[in-house]
Amino acid sequence: EAGVAQSPRYKIIEKRQSVAFWCNPISGHATLYWYQQILGQGPKLLIQFQNNGVVDDSQLPKDRFSAERLKGVDSTLKIQPAKLEDSAVYLCASSSGWENEKLFFGSGTQLSVL
Protein backbone atom coordinates (compact mmCIF):
# COMPACT_ATOMS: atom_id res chain seq x y z
CA GLU A 1 0.00 0.00 0.00
CA ALA A 2 1.16 3.57 -0.62
CA GLY A 3 2.53 5.39 2.40
CA VAL A 4 1.93 8.89 3.71
CA ALA A 5 2.99 11.39 1.03
CA GLN A 6 4.37 14.80 1.89
CA SER A 7 5.61 17.68 -0.23
CA PRO A 8 7.79 19.53 -0.67
CA ARG A 9 10.72 17.56 0.69
CA TYR A 10 12.72 20.71 1.46
CA LYS A 11 11.85 24.39 1.72
CA ILE A 12 14.03 27.40 2.38
CA ILE A 13 12.41 30.76 3.07
CA GLU A 14 13.26 34.03 4.71
CA LYS A 15 11.68 35.09 7.97
CA ARG A 16 8.32 36.80 7.67
CA GLN A 17 7.55 34.89 4.47
CA SER A 18 4.73 32.36 4.28
CA VAL A 19 4.99 28.66 3.50
CA ALA A 20 2.62 25.73 3.04
CA PHE A 21 3.11 22.00 3.38
CA TRP A 22 0.94 19.28 1.91
CA CYS A 23 0.14 15.81 3.18
CA ASN A 24 -1.78 12.94 1.61
CA PRO A 25 -2.46 10.21 4.19
CA ILE A 26 -2.88 6.51 3.57
CA SER A 27 -6.15 5.82 1.81
CA GLY A 28 -8.99 5.26 4.25
CA HIS A 29 -7.18 6.64 7.28
CA ALA A 30 -9.56 8.83 9.23
CA THR A 31 -7.02 10.38 11.61
CA LEU A 32 -4.30 12.74 10.44
CA TYR A 33 -1.59 14.39 12.53
CA TRP A 34 0.94 17.16 11.99
CA TYR A 35 4.07 17.02 14.13
CA GLN A 36 6.94 19.50 14.38
CA GLN A 37 10.43 18.05 14.97
CA ILE A 38 13.08 20.59 15.88
CA LEU A 39 16.69 19.41 15.47
CA GLY A 40 17.76 17.36 18.46
CA GLN A 41 14.23 16.95 19.82
CA GLY A 42 11.42 14.48 19.52
CA PRO A 43 8.37 15.21 17.39
CA LYS A 44 5.79 17.48 19.00
CA LEU A 45 2.12 17.30 18.05
CA LEU A 46 0.79 20.43 16.39
CA ILE A 47 -2.68 19.34 15.35
CA GLN A 48 -4.81 16.21 15.04
CA PHE A 49 -7.74 15.76 12.67
CA GLN A 50 -10.46 13.14 12.78
CA ASN A 51 -11.87 13.15 9.24
CA ASN A 52 -12.21 16.89 8.55
CA GLY A 53 -12.68 17.95 12.16
CA VAL A 54 -9.99 19.15 14.58
CA VAL A 55 -9.54 16.89 17.62
CA ASP A 56 -6.55 18.57 19.26
CA ASP A 57 -4.82 21.82 18.30
CA SER A 58 -3.77 22.85 21.80
CA GLN A 59 -0.08 23.11 20.84
CA LEU A 60 -0.58 24.87 17.51
CA PRO A 61 0.68 28.51 17.56
CA LYS A 62 -2.53 29.83 16.12
CA ASP A 63 -1.24 33.35 15.60
CA ARG A 64 0.92 32.10 12.75
CA PHE A 65 0.11 28.45 12.05
CA SER A 66 -3.04 27.15 10.40
CA ALA A 67 -4.08 23.77 9.07
CA GLU A 68 -7.02 22.38 7.21
CA ARG A 69 -8.37 19.08 5.99
CA LEU A 70 -11.38 20.21 4.06
CA LYS A 71 -12.54 16.94 2.47
CA GLY A 72 -11.26 14.65 5.19
CA VAL A 73 -8.46 13.36 3.00
CA ASP A 74 -5.36 15.43 2.31
CA SER A 75 -4.25 18.30 4.49
CA THR A 76 -2.23 21.49 4.32
CA LEU A 77 -0.27 23.18 7.08
CA LYS A 78 0.57 26.86 6.65
CA ILE A 79 2.91 29.21 8.47
CA GLN A 80 2.44 32.94 8.03
CA PRO A 81 4.64 34.77 8.84
CA ALA A 82 7.53 32.40 9.50
CA LYS A 83 10.04 32.95 12.29
CA LEU A 84 13.57 31.66 12.64
CA GLU A 85 12.46 29.24 15.37
CA ASP A 86 10.06 27.56 12.94
CA SER A 87 13.02 25.83 11.29
CA ALA A 88 12.23 22.17 11.76
CA VAL A 89 11.02 19.03 10.05
CA TYR A 90 7.25 18.91 9.71
CA LEU A 91 5.97 15.36 9.86
CA CYS A 92 2.57 14.16 8.79
CA ALA A 93 1.16 10.91 10.11
CA SER A 94 -2.07 9.03 9.69
CA SER A 95 -3.91 6.17 11.33
CA SER A 96 -7.14 4.30 10.82
CA GLY A 97 -8.52 5.78 14.01
CA TRP A 98 -8.90 2.53 15.87
CA GLU A 99 -7.64 2.70 19.44
CA ASN A 100 -4.69 0.37 19.04
CA GLU A 101 -3.78 1.16 15.46
CA LYS A 102 -0.29 2.40 14.84
CA LEU A 103 0.64 5.72 13.25
CA PHE A 104 2.22 5.76 9.80
CA PHE A 105 4.61 8.66 9.22
CA GLY A 106 5.62 10.44 6.06
CA SER A 107 9.24 11.40 5.37
CA GLY A 108 8.59 14.99 6.38
CA THR A 109 9.24 18.45 5.01
CA GLN A 110 12.46 20.09 6.18
CA LEU A 111 11.95 23.84 6.60
CA SER A 112 14.81 26.28 6.95
CA VAL A 113 13.93 29.86 7.85
CA LEU A 114 16.78 32.31 7.19
Place this chain on the structure above:
Amino acid sequence: AQSVTQPDIHITVSEGASLELRCNYSYGATPYLFWYVQSPGQGLQLLLKYFSGDTLVQGIKGFEAEFKRSQSSFNLRKPSVHWSDAAEYFCAVKSPGRRALTFGSGTRLQVQP
Protein backbone atom coordinates in the same frame (compact mmCIF):
# COMPACT_ATOMS: atom_id res chain seq x y z
CA ALA B 1 0.26 15.46 31.76
CA GLN B 2 2.09 12.51 30.34
CA SER B 3 5.79 12.82 29.54
CA VAL B 4 8.64 10.68 28.31
CA THR B 5 12.30 10.89 29.28
CA GLN B 6 15.16 9.38 27.33
CA PRO B 7 18.19 10.11 29.49
CA ASP B 8 20.82 9.16 26.92
CA ILE B 9 21.23 11.66 24.09
CA HIS B 10 23.93 9.71 22.29
CA ILE B 11 25.15 6.11 22.62
CA THR B 12 28.00 4.42 20.79
CA VAL B 13 28.33 0.63 20.69
CA SER B 14 30.51 -1.76 18.76
CA GLU B 15 28.97 -3.93 16.09
CA GLY B 16 27.94 -7.26 17.63
CA ALA B 17 27.66 -5.83 21.11
CA SER B 18 24.41 -5.73 23.06
CA LEU B 19 22.32 -2.58 23.31
CA GLU B 20 19.94 -1.10 25.84
CA LEU B 21 18.22 2.26 25.34
CA ARG B 22 16.47 3.72 28.34
CA CYS B 23 12.99 5.21 28.48
CA ASN B 24 11.05 6.45 31.49
CA TYR B 25 7.50 7.74 31.41
CA SER B 26 5.34 9.80 33.67
CA TYR B 27 1.67 8.99 33.70
CA GLY B 28 -0.95 8.21 36.32
CA ALA B 29 -1.93 4.85 34.91
CA THR B 30 -0.31 2.45 32.48
CA PRO B 31 -0.08 4.18 29.13
CA TYR B 32 0.43 2.61 25.76
CA LEU B 33 4.17 2.55 25.02
CA PHE B 34 6.04 2.58 21.72
CA TRP B 35 9.53 2.60 20.28
CA TYR B 36 10.14 4.22 16.88
CA VAL B 37 13.32 4.40 14.80
CA GLN B 38 14.24 7.23 12.46
CA SER B 39 17.02 6.87 9.91
CA PRO B 40 18.41 9.99 8.17
CA GLY B 41 15.89 11.32 5.67
CA GLN B 42 13.38 8.66 6.60
CA GLY B 43 10.06 8.76 8.33
CA LEU B 44 9.53 7.25 11.75
CA GLN B 45 9.14 3.48 11.72
CA LEU B 46 7.45 1.56 14.51
CA LEU B 47 9.72 -1.04 16.15
CA LEU B 48 7.33 -2.34 18.78
CA LYS B 49 4.49 -1.41 21.09
CA TYR B 50 3.06 -2.38 24.46
CA PHE B 51 -0.59 -2.13 25.39
CA SER B 52 -1.11 -4.83 27.98
CA GLY B 53 -0.29 -8.43 28.83
CA ASP B 54 3.19 -9.90 28.63
CA THR B 55 5.65 -7.24 29.75
CA LEU B 56 8.38 -8.43 27.34
CA VAL B 57 7.50 -7.29 23.84
CA GLN B 58 9.15 -8.49 20.66
CA GLY B 59 9.50 -6.16 17.71
CA ILE B 60 10.96 -5.99 14.25
CA LYS B 61 14.67 -6.16 13.38
CA GLY B 62 15.46 -8.26 16.46
CA PHE B 63 14.51 -5.59 19.00
CA GLU B 64 12.63 -6.22 22.24
CA ALA B 65 11.47 -4.03 25.11
CA GLU B 66 10.44 -4.72 28.67
CA PHE B 67 7.75 -2.82 30.52
CA LYS B 68 8.50 -2.40 34.23
CA ARG B 69 5.62 -0.76 36.05
CA SER B 70 7.55 -0.36 39.32
CA GLN B 71 10.25 1.65 37.54
CA SER B 72 7.97 3.41 35.02
CA SER B 73 10.35 2.22 32.36
CA PHE B 74 10.16 0.71 28.89
CA ASN B 75 13.76 0.03 27.85
CA LEU B 76 14.65 -1.14 24.36
CA ARG B 77 17.16 -3.95 23.92
CA LYS B 78 18.94 -5.85 21.19
CA PRO B 79 21.39 -8.70 21.88
CA SER B 80 23.69 -8.02 18.92
CA VAL B 81 23.80 -4.69 17.11
CA HIS B 82 24.34 -4.42 13.37
CA TRP B 83 25.86 -1.42 11.58
CA SER B 84 22.49 -0.78 9.93
CA ASP B 85 20.96 -0.11 13.37
CA ALA B 86 22.67 3.28 13.50
CA ALA B 87 19.79 5.74 13.71
CA GLU B 88 17.77 7.85 16.13
CA TYR B 89 15.43 6.02 18.47
CA PHE B 90 12.35 7.54 20.03
CA CYS B 91 10.24 6.28 22.89
CA ALA B 92 6.62 7.44 22.89
CA VAL B 93 3.53 7.15 25.07
CA LYS B 94 -0.17 7.41 24.40
CA SER B 95 -2.93 7.72 26.93
CA PRO B 96 -5.73 5.19 26.44
CA GLY B 97 -8.53 7.08 24.74
CA ARG B 98 -6.19 9.61 23.15
CA ARG B 99 -4.69 8.81 19.76
CA ALA B 100 -1.80 11.27 19.57
CA LEU B 101 1.66 10.21 20.71
CA THR B 102 3.96 12.08 23.07
CA PHE B 103 7.59 11.50 22.13
CA GLY B 104 10.81 11.57 24.10
CA SER B 105 13.74 13.63 22.89
CA GLY B 106 15.42 10.65 21.27
CA THR B 107 18.67 8.70 21.56
CA ARG B 108 21.12 8.73 18.69
CA LEU B 109 22.83 5.37 18.23
CA GLN B 110 26.22 5.15 16.59
CA VAL B 111 27.66 1.74 15.71
CA GLN B 112 31.42 1.28 15.52
CA PRO B 113 32.90 -1.43 13.27
